[in-house]
Each structure stands twice: as structure tokens, then as C-alpha cells.
Amino acid sequence: MRRIGALIFPGFELLDLFGPMEMFGLLDDKFKLCLVAETPSKVTSNQRLAAYAEHGIEEGDAYDILFVPGGAGTRREVDNPTLTQWIAQVSAQAEYTLSVCTGSALLARAGVLNGRKATTNKAAFSWVAEQGPKVMWQRQARWVEDGPFITSSGVSAGMDMTLGAIALMHGQETACDVARWCEYTWHEDKAHDPFAQLHGLV
Amino acid sequence: MRRIGALIFPGFELLDLFGPMEMFGLLDDKFKLCLVAETPSKVTSNQRLAAYAEHGIEEGDAYDILFVPGGAGTRREVDNPTLTQWIAQVSAQAEYTLSVCTGSALLARAGVLNGRKATTNKAAFSWVAEQGPKVMWQRQARWVEDGPFITSSGVSAGMDMTLGAIALMHGQETACDVARWCEYTWHEDKAHDPFAQLHGLV
Numbered sequence: 001m002r003r004i005g006a007l008i009f010p011g012f013e014l015l016d017l018f019g020p021m022e023m024f025g026l027l028d029d030k031f032k033l034c035l036v037a038e039t040p041s042k043v044t045s046n047q048r049l050a051a052y053a054e055h056g057i058e059e060g061d062a063y064d065i066l067f068v069p070g071g072a073g074t075r076r077e078v079d080n081p082t083l084t085q086w087i088a089q090v091s092a093q094a095e096y097t098l099s100v101c102t103g104s105a106l107l108a109r110a111g112v113l114n115g116r117k118a119t120t121n122k123a124a125f126s127w128v129a130e131q132g133p134k135v136m137w138q139r140q141a142r143w144v145e146d147g148p149f150i151t152s153s154g155v156s157a158g159m160d161m162t163l164g165a166i167a168l169m170h171g172q173e174t175a176c177d178v179a180r181w182c183e184y185t186w187h188e189d190k191a192h193d194p195f196a197q198l199h200g201l202v
Numbered sequence: 203m204r205r206i207g208a209l210i211f212p213g214f215e216l217l218d219l220f221g222p223m224e225m226f227g228l229l230d231d232k233f234k235l236c237l238v239a240e241t242p243s244k245v246t247s248n249q250r251l252a253a254y255a256e257h258g259i260e261e262g263d264a265y266d267i268l269f270v271p272g273g274a275g276t277r278r279e280v281d282n283p284t285l286t287q288w289i290a291q292v293s294a295q296a297e298y299t300l301s302v303c304t305g306s307a308l309l310a311r312a313g314v315l316n317g318r319k320a321t322t323n324k325a326a327f328s329w330v331a332e333q334g335p336k337v338m339w340q341r342q343a344r345w346v347e348d349g350p351f352i353t354s355s356g357v358s359a360g361m362d363m364t365l366g367a368i369a370l371m372h373g374q375e376t377a378c379d380v381a382r383w384c385e386y387t388w389h390e391d392k393a394h395d396p397f398a399q400l401h402g403l404v
Contacts, residue, residue, distance in 0.1 A: 013224070014220045014223055014224040014227065015220060015221055015224035015225075015384065017220075018216045018217060018219075018220035018221075018224075018251075019217055019220075019221065021216055021249055021251055022215070022216040022217035022249060022357065023217075024249075025216065025247075025248070025249025025250065025251070026249070028249075028250075033249060033250060033251055035251055035252075042244075042254050045227075046227070047223055047224060047226075047227025047228070047230075047235060048227065048230075048235060049220075049223055049227070049235055049237055049253065049254075050237075050253065050254040050256070051251065051252065051253055051254065052244050052251075052252040052253065052254050054252070121385070122385065123383065153385055154383075154384065154385035155224070155383070155384040155385055155386065156361075156384045156385050156386040156387075157385050159358075180397070180400060181325065181356075181357070182217065182356065182357040182358045183323070183324065183355055183356035183357055183358050183359050183397045184357065184358040185358075185387075185389070185396075187387070194387075195382070195385045198382060
């Protein structure tokens with residue numbers, strides 16, 4: 001059983017978080033989901049609906065998987081050392097660190113992606129790349145795996161990445177079971193990224 | 203500006219709700235999202251993470267769009283007359299009524315789908331169909347539009363339906379803008395449903 005610490009902050013992107021949580025959550029014998037915020041509280045998303053974080057970062061818990069969504073709130077949180085220091089500390093102890101969309105900007109500012117390949121939302125690419133000059137940013141990728149770091153492109157790419165992560169941990173068949181249960185057509189090829197071209201990155 | 207009342211109850215399915223809310227929520231000049239529960243409260247999903255409903259059904263508010271997700275909790279809520287009566291009342295005044303997955307079982311028990319075409323999750327098809335003997339259940343459809351009622355197949359089909367609903371209300375270009383922003387490959391053909399065959403329905 002792996003414990004997932006999913007960080008949320010004001011202005012997180014709903015689908016960045018809840019697409020992956022749906023898929024991990026269906027395997028409730030394999031993953032335990034925890035929402036973590038600066039303090040345990042109601043946290044308002046970019047779409048203004050609120051989720052509830054039962055855990056606070058001051059608890060100092062370790063997690064097997066650190067998960068960081070994106071959203072407009074990342075533009076503020078990159079300058080929040082309380083959050084980026086917590087990310088660095090939890091990531092160092094975690095087996096895997098995952099991000100969706102501009103969540104990789106937070107990982108970059110925490111310093112954990114230095115020298116690693118990573119990706120992000122293609123519509124926000126240049127801003128995210130500025131947050132981590134030592135990161136090997138990939139301009140065209142649905143998601144990128146580099147050792148324990150798995151980073152996805154924008155919003156719905158998080159679901160494809162999550163199925164990829166489930167396949168890494170539990171095999172392709174389990175990932176396909178989850179996709180079928182969700183009636184989701186998995187984009188299995190992590191190199192296939194039509195959105196890079198749509199946003200003029202290639 | 204249309205006000206969406208999205209009903210949540212214990213055991214709602216995360217992605218049924220938050221995939222569509224992501225997409226409607228990106229058009230914040232066109233849609234206002236409200237989570238509604240029996241009482242304003244923290245409501246725990248089927249994946250055990252909690253969302254927060256700011257509104258209660260006893261407020262008696264009208265909504266332009268009624269949205270009902272599915273999830274394991276629907277198995278209990280079909281026998282909750284407080285909820286099904288509220289659905290019937292709000293649906294009668296709404297411009298559109300939408301459901302995802304087994305959410306259509308709640309609409310069926312509320313009686314609002316009688317004589318209408320509708321669909322649901324293909325893995326739960328027979329149970330849902332039993333909840334509404336007078337509904338013209340469609341065994342193969344990504345989503346179904348019948349007058350003001352738009353019902354989708356399982357979980358991730360809710361996102362395709364939502365883009366279809368956005369196209370109905372604001373045109374195809376707006377729907378495609380939302381899909382591109384989410385880096386989502388929209389399955390535009392509402393009749394294309396490979397999951398019906400996977401679950402032996404055709």
C-alpha cells in the first residue's frame with residue numbers, strides 16, 4: 001500500500017488533481033489518498049469549488065508518492081518557501097514525485113528537478129521553464145519519466161500520466177483495467193503530444 | 203450567465219463531478235458553479251477525498267443547469283426521497299439537466315426521464331435500467347441528448363458530454379477552445395462508444 005500526499009493550495013486546477021485521484025483511488029487496496037495543504041482546511045480551486053485537505057504540511061508526514069497539481073495558484077506559490085521547502089523534503093524521502101501541468105514549476109522552484117528531464121502545460125511553457133533553468137524541459141511530451149520524477153503536460157495529461165505510473169508500479173493490465181472502468185481512452189504513448197504544435201513549441 | 207447546481211452526496215465519483223466542473227469552470231464569464239448537498243457540508247467521495255458543498259437543498263434555489271454525478275453512493279441515494287424530490291423540482295425549472303454515469307439512476311428514480319432517451323455507465327447498465335422502466339435506455343452511446351436532458355456514459359464520458367453541452371450553448375469553437383486549454387482530445391461523436399462492446403451490451 002502506497003500513501004499519496006497530494007498537495008493543494010488556493011487556485012489549484014480541479015482536473016489536474018481529481019483526474020489522477022479518481023484513477024489512483026479506484027485501486028484502494030494499493031493507494032491511500034491524502035490531501036495536504038499548508039494547514040488542514042477547505043481550499044478553493046481555480047474553478048472556485050472547494051476541496052477539503054485533512055492534512056497539513058506541519059504534520060511532517062512522509063509519503064510514498066508526492067503529487068503536485070498545477071493551476072493559476074502556482075504563480076503565487078512558487079514564491080512561498082514554506083511550500084517549496086516542504087516539497088523538497090517530502091520528495092527526497094518519496095519513492096515517486098509526480099506533477100501535472102504547472103505543478104512542475106513548484107517542483108522546479110523546490111530544486112528537485114535540477115538535471116532532470118521534465119515537462120509541463122504547453123500553454124504555460126515559457127513561464128514554467130523560467131522557474132528551473134537547470135531543468136531539461138521537454139517541449140513535446142504527454143508526460144516524462146526521469147527516475148523517480150514523473151511530470152505531465154497540461155490538465156488532462158495528468159490522467160494519461162497516472163495510468164502510466166500505475167503501469168510502472170502494478171503492470172499494464174492493471175492500468176488498462178482502471179482506464180476501462182473509467183471508460184477512458186488512455187493515450188498510452190507518452191511521446192505523443194499534439195498540443196506542443198498547437199502552442200507553437202515545435 | 204448560467205448557474206449550475208451540481209448535486210453531491212456521500213460516495214459520489216470524483217471524476218464524474220470534477221471533469222465537467224473543470225470545463226464549465228474555465229468559462230467563468232458563462233457559468234457559475236455551485237456544489238449542493240442535502241446540507242452545506244464536507245461530502246466524502248467514493249475515492250474518500252472530500253469536497254465542500256457551500257449550498258444545501260433546503261435553500262430551495264433554482265438553477266439553470268442541474269448536474270448529477272454518479273458513484274457508488276447512488277445505490278443508496280435512489281431510495282432517498284428528499285434527494286429525488288429535490289431533483290424533480292429543480293429539473294422542472296432548469297433549462298438543462300445533465301448526468302454522468304450512474305447519476306442517471308437518480309434522474310430515473312426522480313421520474314424526470316420517463317419517455318426520454320438516456321444512457322449511463324456500461325458496467326452498471328442493468329442496475330440503472332431497473333431504476334427507470336419507462337426510460338428509453340440507450341445501450342451504446344458516449345452521451346445522449348433528448349430535449350433538456352443530457353446523460354453520459356461512465357466517468358470520463360462526462361467530459362465529452364460537457365464539451366457537447368458547451369457546444370450546444372456557446373458553439374463548437376468555444377468547446378474546442380476549452381478542450382485545447384485542457385489538452386483534452388475531445389471524443390466529439392456522441393454515438394461512438396467502444397465501451398458498450400467491452401461490457402457485452404452490443
